[in-house]
Amino acid sequence: MKFILSIVFVFILTSYSFSQDNTGRVIPNINIKTLQGQHTNTSVIENDGKPIILAFWASWCRPCIQELSAIAEVYDEWQEETGVKLVAVATDDARTVRNVMPLINSRAWDYEFYLDDNSDFRRAMGVNLLPHTFILNGNREVYQQFTAFGEGGEVKLIEAVKEILEKENKKE
Amino acid sequence: MFLKQKLFIIALTLLVFHSKTSAQDFFNTGRISGNFQTDFQIYNEDTLIGAPKVPEQFLLNAFANLNYTHDNFSAGLRYEAYHNALQGFDPRYNGNGIPYRFFRYNNAGFDVTVGNYYEQFGSGMIFRSYEEKSLGIDNAMDGIRLILTPVDGILIKGIVGNQRHYFEKSTGILRGIDGEISLNQVFEKFSQSKTWISVGGSFISRFERDRNPQYHLPENVSAYAGRLHLNRGRVALSGEYAHKINDPSASNNFIYKPGNALYVSASYVQRGLGVILSGKRIDNMDFRSERSATGNDLQVNYLPALTKQHVYSFTAMYPYVTQPNGEFCFQGEINYNIKRNTLIGGRYGTNVSINFSQANAIDKSPIDDTTAIGQTGTLGYNSAFFHIGNEIYFQDFNITVNRRLTQALRSSFTYMNFLYNKNVIEGYQGYENIRGHVGVAELSYRINSNSALKTELQYLNTKQDQGDWAMMMLEYSRQSTWFFTVIDQYNFGNNDPDKRIHYYNLSVGYSKNANRISLTYGKQRAGVICIGGVCRNVPASNGWAVSISSSF
Numbered sequence: 056m057k058f059i060l061s062i063v064f065v066f067i068l069t070s071y072s073f074s075q076d077n078t079g080r081v082i083p084n085i086n087i088k089t090l091q092g093q094h095t096n097t098s099v100i101e102n103d104g105k106p107i108i109l110a111f112w113a114s115w116c117r118p119c120i121q122e123l124s125a126i127a128e129v130y131d132e133w134q135e136e137t138g139v140k141l142v143a144v145a146t147d148d149a150r151t152v153r154n155v156m157p158l159i160n161s162r163a164w165d166y167e168f169y170l171d172d173n174s175d176f177r178r179a180m181g182v183n184l185l186p187h188t189f190i191l192n193g194n195r196e197v198y199q200q201f202t203a204f205g206e207g208g209e210v211k212l213i214e215a216v217k218e219i220l221e222k223e224n225k226k227e
Numbered sequence: 228m229f230l231k232q233k234l235f236i237i238a239l240t241l242l243v244f245h246s247k248t249s250a251q252d253f254f255n256t257g258r259i260s261g262n263f264q265t266d267f268q269i270y271n272e273d274t275l276i277g278a279p280k281v282p283e284q285f286l287l288n289a290f291a292n293l294n295y296t297h298d299n300f301s302a303g304l305r306y307e308a309y310h311n312a313l314q315g316f317d318p319r320y321n322g323n324g325i326p327y328r329f330f331r332y333n334n335a336g337f338d339v340t341v342g343n344y345y346e347q348f349g350s351g352m353i354f355r356s357y358e359e360k361s362l363g364i365d366n367a368m369d370g371i372r373l374i375l376t377p378v379d380g381i382l383i384k385g386i387v388g389n390q391r392h393y394f395e396k397s398t399g400i401l402r403g404i405d406g407e408i409s410l411n412q413v414f415e416k417f418s419q420s421k422t423w424i425s426v427g428g429s430f431i432s433r434f435e436r437d438r439n440p441q442y443h444l445p446e447n448v449s450a451y452a453g454r455l456h457l458n459r460g461r462v463a464l465s466g467e468y469a470h471k472i473n474d475p476s477a478s479n480n481f482i483y484k485p486g487n488a489l490y491v492s493a494s495y496v497q498r499g500l501g502v503i504l505s506g507k508r509i510d511n512m513d514f515r516s517e518r519s520a521t522g523n524d525l526q527v528n529y530l531p532a533l534t535k536q537h538v539y540s541f542t543a544m545y546p547y548v549t550q551p552n553g554e555f556c557f558q559g560e561i562n563y564n565i566k567r568n569t570l571i572g573g574r575y576g577t578n579v580s581i582n583f584s585q586a587n588a589i590d591k592s593p594i595d596d597t598t599a600i601g602q603t604g605t606l607g608y609n610s611a612f613f614h615i616g617n618e619i620y621f622q623d624f625n626i627t628v629n630r631r632l633t634q635a636l637r638s639s640f641t642y643m644n645f646l647y648n649k650n651v652i653e654g655y656q657g658y659e660n661i662r663g664h665v666g667v668a669e670l671s672y673r674i675n676s677n678s679a680l681k682t683e684l685q686y687l688n689t690k691q692d693q694g695d696w697a698m699m700m701l702e703y704s705r706q707s708t709w710f711f712t713v714i715d716q717y718n719f720g721n722n723d724p725d726k727r728i729h730y731y732n733l734s735v736g737y738s739k740n741a742n743r744i745s746l747t748y749g750k751q752r753a754g755v756i757c758i759g760g761v762c763r764n765v766p767a768s769n770g771w772a773v774s775i776s777s778s779f
Binding site: 091092116150153157158162163174175199201203210 | 463492497676
């Protein structure tokens with residue numbers, strides 16, 4: 056009985072989730088923190104109607120650092136070309152959260168950073184493994200998402216951003 | 228399934244279909260997200276490496292999270308299945324069920340959750356409920372949580388509930404309150420200040436009936452903590468102090484001594500440089516929602532290790548585990564970016580990270596001439612707060628240099644020198660401390676825009692324990708989608724010639740958008756897996772392993 060109920064429930068919810076256009080999912084309103092430790096809300100994540108790369112990472116996650124470092128090398132070009140903004144959400148908990156600020160500064164990354172030390176935002180976005188990167192359109196809706204990062208993986212991100220812009224241009 | 232779980236599912240389904248005049252509207256504006264992961268393994272017995280015979284031969288862990296969000300309302304659940312739990316996970320997980328489900332409403336500074344939730348007060352020194360699936364840890368609360376933001380800059384949290392204990396719940400009840408105020412946001416006087424200040428305080432209490440026939444145990448055990456965070460320009464300071472009243476329990480050998488903990492950290496940052504110094508003292512702060520709990524069970528607070536979280540196999544082979552009954556730790560780290568186009572920085576710049584950490588015992592002395600230190604039913608011991616104990620538990624000096632050598636070739640080199648007190652960290656007697664060196668070289672070469680090759684060479688040198696190890700890893704990746712990996716770990720320095728074994732592994736992984744699948748075949752050495760200073764032992768294994776994960 057327990058198993059059947061579970062399966063039925065999962066089926067109902069997933070059939071609705073997959074029948075939806077993935078692009079419609081707006082990022083939920085969740086409390087996060089600034090790097091200075093002030094409480095704020097995910098509603099501050101916006102880019103004047105232009106696409107956003109929302110990257111979930113942690114200071115102890117090697118592929119995450121690889122990904123953010125790889126993007127850093129081309130970020131100026133990306134911004135110039137597409138107006139995209141990268142928002143990086145560190146999921147470090149009490150053990151490593153103090154390392155986030157020194158790491159960001161030593162790498163001289165020019166992204167917008169937030170802390171999600173209780174993983175509320177991570178859970179609400181269905182993030183399981185790190186790195187997990189979302190491409191949001193100008194309405195802050197999820198357009199595409201990627202887990203894992205390998206050499207050259209940053210190209211997929213900017214391609215998704217360009218697809219959004221192409222679609223928006225066609226609409227106009 | 229418990230009646231409450233059935234009622235929850237029925238209520239959620241009814242709500243989903245009927246809470247709005249039109250269910251279609253509800254789904255058009257509401258959104259579902261979630262994820263799914265399963266890991267399963269086929270085990271072969273291998274007496275040479277100590278891989279036991281697994282009667283089931285095939286073991287599987289799986290979970291699926293579903294979250295529904297509609298305006299200010301959200302609800303979710305997690306289905307978990309362990310048929311049976313993978314080796315290294317507690318067999319009390321065996322079975323399946325929905326141990327996590329919640330409703331949440333959040334509007335205009337009023338945020339209420341009923342059902343399960345994860346929460347922490349401050350840095351978690353007196354309270355943190357969290358999940359770490361890879362370690363088999365999930366101490367989710369089941370009860371009610373209220374978060375209030377009466378004005379910007381003030382946050383108040385209140386919690387009541389029981390903790391999850393595998394597919395059961397703790398008998399102890401937790402009640403707690405936490406408040407934090409950002410002075411710059413609340414007071415006009417501070418609004419223009421360049422110094423950001425926030426202060427916070429928290430209190431938590433556990434109720435558990437005393438049925439001990441021998442001792443009179445406190446039924447209500449409370450803990451409180453205060454914290455301060457200052458930030459001015461490039462400098463940040465933070466600290467938290469916690470105190471717990473006497474709490475005789477299985478983990479402290481039933482002593483009546485109160486506990487306390489202090490954590491302080493200071494950091495300095497500027498473009499290209501980050502420095503951090505931290506210190507921590509813990510004395511008798513193991514806090515569980517049941518007195519009899521041990522291991523990783525029913526932990527109320529979170530006391531992470533103040534040591535570097537290493538990521539390479541050999542630098543992470545001897546990890547430190549927090550000693551909640553007493554430790555004194557220090558850590559310092561410098562991250563520096565040597566500018567590009569300089570003599571030392573090279574054409575592309577160089578990142579250097581230097582880290583040192585050490586953990587010692589706290590000073591302990593007998594309370595009188597006739598009582599042994601830590602004797603059951605007594606006040607345990609005396610301890611001078613700022614007196615560091617002589618015994619070293621752990622020491623780690625490491626340096627990592629990352630440098631891009633050419634447009635296509637990246638490199639990373641790590642050296643680590645460590646001391647590991649096996650008796651204290653693993654709870655044994657009679658072993659000598661393990662001292663060793665680890666060297667790691669990682670090279671990553673982008674063959675063309677579609678494919679890359681990565682290699683890792685690691686060497687661990689020690690005269691103690693299992694002696695020297697060497698490792699080589701080769702990974703070919705294509706379009707950041709396909710991953711082919713070959714690993715060989717060779718314990719060539721083992722004193723026992725029969726145990727000079729190659730632990731080889733072959734794996735292939737495929738990753739597309741938010742979906743990932745990997746297949747691995749080979750031998751896994753026995754060891755400890757740690758995340759956030761919490762660890763679990765993994766027995767040796769030999770066989771096939773598959774991992775599938777997906778997010779939507």
